[in-house]
Amino acid sequence: MMKVWTRRDVAKVGLGGVAAVAMGLRVPQIAGAQAPPLEQKDTYVIGYPQTDENNPWRIAQTNSVRSEIEARGWTVEYRNAQESTQQQLADVASLIAARVDAIFLPPREETPLAQAVLQAYQAGIPVFCLDRDVDQNIVQAGEEYVCFIGSDFYQEGARAAEWLARTTGGNAQIIELFGTTGATAAIDRSRGFVDYLAGTYTPANPESATAATPAPPASAFTGMTIIASQTGNFIRDEGRQVFETLYQANPGATAVYAHNDEMALGAIAALEAQGKVPGQDVIVVSVDGSRDALQAIIDGKLGATVECSPFFGPVACDTLVAYAAGEPVPTQIINTDRFFDASNAAEFIDSAY
Numbered sequence: 340m341m342k343v344w345t346r347r348d349v350a351k352v353g354l355g356g357v358a359a360v361a362m363g364l365r366v367p368q369i370a371g372a373q374a375p376p377l378e379q380k381d382t383y384v385i386g387y388p389q390t391d392e393n394n395p396w397r398i399a400q401t402n403s404v405r406s407e408i409e410a411r412g413w414t415v416e417y418r419n420a421q422e423s424t425q426q427q428l429a430d431v432a433s434l435i436a437a438r439v440d441a442i443f444l445p446p447r448e449e450t451p452l453a454q455a456v457l458q459a460y461q462a463g464i465p466v467f468c469l470d471r472d473v474d475q476n477i478v479q480a481g482e483e484y485v486c487f488i489g490s491d492f493y494q495e496g497a498r499a500a501e502w503l504a505r506t507t508g509g510n511a512q513i514i515e516l517f518g519t520t521g522a523t524a525a526i527d528r529s530r531g532f533v534d535y536l537a538g539t540y541t542p543a544n545p546e547s548a549t550a551a552t553p554a555p556p557a558s559a560f561t562g563m564t565i566i567a568s569q570t571g572n573f574i575r576d577e578g579r580q581v582f583e584t585l586y587q588a589n590p591g592a593t594a595v596y597a598h599n600d601e602m603a604l605g606a607i608a609a610l611e612a613q614g615k616v617p618g619q620d621v622i623v624v625s626v627d628g629s630r631d632a633l634q635a636i637i638d639g640k641l642g643a644t645v646e647c648s649p650f651f652g653p654v655a656c657d658t659l660v661a662y663a664a665g666e667p668v669p670t671q672i673i674n675t676d677r678f679f680d681a682s683n684a685a686e687f688i689d690s691a692y
């Protein structure tokens with residue numbers, strides 16, 4: 340069985356020491372971990388092990404990262420794990436073997452991919468986690484990897500809950516379509532939503548709070564209940580099938596909270612197939628801000644979507660350059676996201692992906 344390394348193991352044995360321990364050798368103890376340095380160069384080879392290309396969000400993210408790397412005259416070593424955590428682990432291993440300069444990693448699941456971050460750390464390759472994060476009990480930004488760049492998923496969940504509570508007058512029987520099990524985006528979108536309705540939400544990143552950040556609710560929303568929750572893996576057709584089953588078992592549902600637009604669009608299709616009117620019989624809210632979602636808002640089928648920007652290319656490359664120059668890089672770089680509903684979807688649809 341594979342040894343699962345923890346932060347403590349690494350801190351104890353230091354860079355390179357994990358391999359030695361695995362071989363049964365004694366190694367001297369060194370102080371805490373520090374993300375591997377990056378040499379300043381005119382051009383870099385960047386490893387980019389993508390999770391999948393199954394939805395418009397992922398495709399927009401890949402286009403953004405790839406085009407920014409290429410525009411700078413750097414090289415991208417692209418991999419596509421096609422929804423497989425095992426494959427993504429193998430992809431990171433192959434990028435380490437190829438000795439890329441750095442890795443832009445969107446970790447499919449936070450705990451398994453923390454091991455991949457550790458391996459890159461041991462190999463002296465700096466990792467920048469894009470969009471999803473890794474398990475902080477195993478590795479930490481600023482220590483084993485450089486930083487996390489992405490959205491505040493906890494706040495996204497709270498924003499969806501705030502809109503739904505306001506729109507339904509505090510009364511809803513909710514079906515939750517969960518994202519990929521073990522993905523930061525799913526875990527925190529769920530927590531933010533649940534905590535907001537329970538009256539226990541407080542912003543996780545006060546420094547990134549904007550006018551849009553929901554204020555902590557005065558009390559719990561006792562009329563808002565999650566009656567069923569199941570993963571649809573962030574995939575439209577899986578969202579459709581899962582929703583169909585959950586709705587059959589829970590015909591009293593009045594709302595859907597989908598962790599991304601694709602699953603929300605799947606639920607909308609399932610509702611229509613059953614002769615229901617999405618937006619009237621059942622209110623739907625989700626996260627991302629894709630073109631199809633904005634169109635569904637214009638059509639009155641989707642109520643609202645919390646933006647989660649997929650445009651990582653410029654911020655990721657700028658951060659890498661700053662890091663190579665020895666400038667201080669924050670351990671968390673949080674995107675500022677908008678909110679789309681019937682009041683502004685038409686205004687923004689032309690710039691959506």
Ligand code: GYE
Pocket residue numbers: 394396397470471524573598599600626627647
């Ligand atoms: O919302 C979803 C994608 O991790 C933020 O993953 C990302 C999510 C995004 O598959 O559509």
